[in-house]
Amino acid sequence: MSFFYLSNRIIFCFSTMTKLIVVTFLLFHTSTSSSPSSLGSAAMLEPLFQYIDDHQNQFIQRLKEWVAVNSDSGDPTKWGEVERMLKMTADMIEKMGGTVELADVGTHQLPSGETMQLPPVILAEFARDPKKATLCIYGHVDVQPAKMEDGWVTDPFILTEIKGNMFGRGATDNKGPVLAWLHAIESYQATQKEIPVNIKLIIEGMEEMGSFGLLELTRKRNDSFFADVNFIVISDNVWATLNPALTYGTRGSSYFSVEVDGPKLDLHSGVYGGSIHEPMTDLITLLGSLVNHKGKILVTGVTDNVTVLTEDERKTYDKINFDLEEMKNVVGVKKFIQDTKEDVLMARWRYPSLSIHGIQGAFSDPGTKTVIPRKVTGKFSIRQVPNMDPTDVERKVKEHLGQVFSTLNSPNRLKVTATVGAKPWMANLGDPQYVAGKRAVKNVFGVEPELIREGSTIPIAQNFQEETGKSVMMLPIGGHDDGEHSQNEKISRNNYIKGTKLFAAYFYELSLLH
Numbered sequence: 001m002s003f004f005y006l007s008n009r010i011i012f013c014f015s016t017m018t019k020l021i022v023v024t025f026l027l028f029h030t031s032t033s034s035s036p037s038s039l040g041s042a043a044m045l046e047p048l049f050q051y052i053d054d055h056q057n058q059f060i061q062r063l064k065e066w067v068a069v070n071s072d073s074g075d076p077t078k079w080g081e082v083e084r085m086l087k088m089t090a091d092m093i094e095k096m097g098g099t100v101e102l103a104d105v106g107t108h109q110l111p112s113g114e115t116m117q118l119p120p121v122i123l124a125e126f127a128r129d130p131k132k133a134t135l136c137i138y139g140h141v142d143v144q145p146a147k148m149e150d151g152w153v154t155d156p157f158i159l160t161e162i163k164g165n166m167f168g169r170g171a172t173d174n175k176g177p178v179l180a181w182l183h184a185i186e187s188y189q190a191t192q193k194e195i196p197v198n199i200k201l202i203i204e205g206m207e208e209m210g211s212f213g214l215l216e217l218t219r220k221r222n223d224s225f226f227a228d229v230n231f232i233v234i235s236d237n238v239w240a241t242l243n244p245a246l247t248y249g250t251r252g253s254s255y256f257s258v259e260v261d262g263p264k265l266d267l268h269s270g271v272y273g274g275s276i277h278e279p280m281t282d283l284i285t286l287l288g289s290l291v292n293h294k295g296k297i298l299v300t301g302v303t304d305n306v307t308v309l310t311e312d313e314r315k316t317y318d319k320i321n322f323d324l325e326e327m328k329n330v331v332g333v334k335k336f337i338q339d340t341k342e343d344v345l346m347a348r349w350r351y352p353s354l355s356i357h358g359i360q361g362a363f364s365d366p367g368t369k370t371v372i373p374r375k376v377t378g379k380f381s382i383r384q385v386p387n388m389d390p391t392d393v394e395r396k397v398k399e400h401l402g403q404v405f406s407t408l409n410s411p412n413r414l415k416v417t418a419t420v421g422a423k424p425w426m427a428n429l430g431d432p433q434y435v436a437g438k439r440a441v442k443n444v445f446g447v448e449p450e451l452i453r454e455g456s457t458i459p460i461a462q463n464f465q466e467e468t469g470k471s472v473m474m475l476p477i478g479g480h481d482d483g484e485h486s487q488n489e490k491i492s493r494n495n496y497i498k499g500t501k502l503f504a505a506y507f508y509e510l511s512l513l514h
């Protein structure tokens, strides 16, 4: 107890620089198992944990109501549902005593040329005490598309619990974690405990599209909403293994549409085949020029700036308790491109990748339609790592596709559009948030968290860090096998409920460091 009390007093009194050094020391050199905070926190947190356990079915019922809303931001015809989802979230926050602003983030032009009003962004806060640290929680309530015929075992919009796993679109990405934050706040309120930090919330409905409008809003509110924020925390990714984790890096993402527009109508392939520059053939050549079967990106210059791996960095991968066989089972493959655990993890986290997602306009139904589609649009994205810049990547991709297309001598029209340009994010591991996060994980799960990176993208993470200068940490609660964006996405009851406890414990641990 006295050690922890002392360490906190030291941190409180020292200059910012010294603070960072001490915190870095604590992060890497103290085991949270000996953290005296756990003694005080047990008494403080026990009633909250009890409340969370007692109300778990109610918390699951809320998740069921949220999952029932098909808030697919990728489909503009569903933006009304995205807005309804945001209003449901705003109502819940208001009922809990928070103040909510539905901030206007302007309009967005669709590929068709139509301009649409974007769903608003929730900026909320609970009562503010100037003596306390202010934590800003970011999350999103939009989802990826899901259809029963994609191969879901249960209806994606009816949360269904099977053997401790709750299946439904958005269960883990990101409705479950957003609700877990709100339930953690509720656990303090319901047990009449003062929330030890000031809480602000940013909840959006456009994350899966690249967070349209949120960067501009962040800039506009830098001197107001963000002014008193000390820490920004995000729980929108999953653990890498069976162990709880803290995430210190995410990849960025650029999303591209490649349109090849040809004849004025779809044509009979028997009548015109052989005489037409087929848009689909052009497109396949273009897509085939982007990446090889080993995952190597073939676009000239795109990977030039990727940092060279050092021996020290390589060693961080040895420590991760990742079971390659288990991961093969989770995704249903016999082998990965790489052979070792370290190389697989690095391919997912610290190297860029290029994935081809689909072709719009192509014949994709069952049957044997013998058509030459008149216009097709390929979709692909590049996950980016530190030192890569989305603007530079976009330029190089456009140059590459233009050059390949010119070799085809095709009369078709090529249009390449970048729809997302999200930067990669890396945290400052010396940040006090990581000390609090480690202690909260130890407290709730009884183990040290793994320090991991993440291959997917939280588009606003690096913008938050750059624009506001505040520290950003990712505190995932989803399991490694949750299947974000896949068929049968789920969150386990255990992760959802323990995750709620983790967030409650995190508020407390963070307040001790302030």
Ligand SMILES: C[C@H](N)C(=O)N[C@@H](Cc1c[nH]cn1)C(=O)O
Binding pocket: 173, 174, 207, 208, 209, 210, 236, 237, 253, 254, 255, 381, 420, 422, 456, 457, 458, 459, 484
């Ligand atoms: C990690 C987060 N839950 C997520 O799924 N983010 C999306 C964001 C994105 C990137 N490009 C377009 N949207 C993702 O990583 O795919």
Ligand SMILES: [Zn+2]
Binding pocket: 144, 173, 208, 484, 485
């Ligand atoms: Zn997602």
Ligand SMILES: [Zn+2]
Binding pocket: 140, 173, 174, 207, 236
């Ligand atoms: Zn997400």
